[in-house]
């Protein structure tokens with residue numbers, strides 16, 4: 001019999017979303033006529049932009065003819081999409097990223113998860129708390145997390161993000177090798193200013209640490225002092241990998257496209273102290289394990305950068321951000337404390353009266369028929385919060401907010 005990778009066996013089940021589904025299903029069974037509104041999902045609800053659909057149809061037609069069909073895509077992405085990414089996401093912001101630093105993929109979950117392949121198991125890893133669970137779980141799989149003690153892994157450094165520190169994590173108390181930062185943040189919906197992000201880049205430069213910067217929610221940024229890319233900060237190209245996704249930007253959760261940037265000047269070390277360019281290691285990894293994102297999908301992603309695509313995508317983001325505004329304003333009007341929701345589609349709500357995340361989840365479900373996500377599921381510092389999302393339909397979101405406003409807590 002073959003031996004299993006026992007790191008996988010260390011992982012507890014995905015209790016959060018399974019438990020939410022179980023509780024919602026039980027409620028619906030007991031109340032078959034209830035109009036349950038989900039503000040818990042992190043998935044989009046608006047259709048793809050017309051420019052994107054048109055590009056996909058055109059690309060599909062090309063695939064049907066011998067002259068224009070495409071087979072395997074280039075490992076790092078088609079020239080047309082690399083061009084559009086470099087020009088629109090970086091050059092337009094004065095950032096010098098070259099095409100051979102960009103790797104097109106099937107999304108940021110795969111990229112943030114797969115990136116551990118090129119990092120030694122000896123690295124000491126830091127994550128913010130609460131955190132997008134993929135960063136932690138994939139480090140468990142990669143043997144970097146140690147043992148689970150209570151709800152914390154013994155070799156992971158947790159950086160609490162709380163009301164007290166305005167959801168801005170303090171620099172690690174001890175030196176760490178790898179730091180995951182996600183801004184705008186899932187789940188808190190909060191951001192770092194340029195000055196705050198600079199502290200992290202400076203820390204990484206001084207300590208020769210690597211920052212894995214997840215900018216999946218970049219398109220939701222509204223305020224001018226919030227960096228869209230970590231490369232807006234001087235020196236970041238020496239220390240940071242950036243992950244981007246078309247999922248929330250352009251409703252691609254079911255289409256699947258993202259990319260990451262690994263600057264050529266970013267170096268890592270061997271155990272014996274030799275320096276290696278991370279770009280060439282990641283390139284080798286992708287060339288071996290990834291066979292490219294579908295041509296039709298890359299044409300769809302290219303269309304996001306066309307003038308019509310940009311306008312249509314912004315319209316949809318505006319729709320979601322109006323939901324965010326309505327949720328935030330509605331909850332605050334009845335005295336609830338909310339965070340985030342200004343540069344991100346997530347609203348982080350403090351549970352009233354000091355009740356636990358799960359208690360408040362149950363009350364929202366049983367008394368108002370609203371589904372939320374308990375903050376405790378994202379880490380210990382998420383206790384005492386629930387996450388609401390702005391990705392719902394407008395009418396349902398308005399209805400949910402009215403129910404909360406008319407609620408006697």
Ligand code: PLP
Pocket residue numbers: 042106107108109110112132182186214216244245246247253257258
């Ligand atoms: N990163 C963060 C912080 C996310 O919240 C998500 C999705 O919810 C992802 C990455 C995954 O994005 P993708 O759909 O591109 O895999």
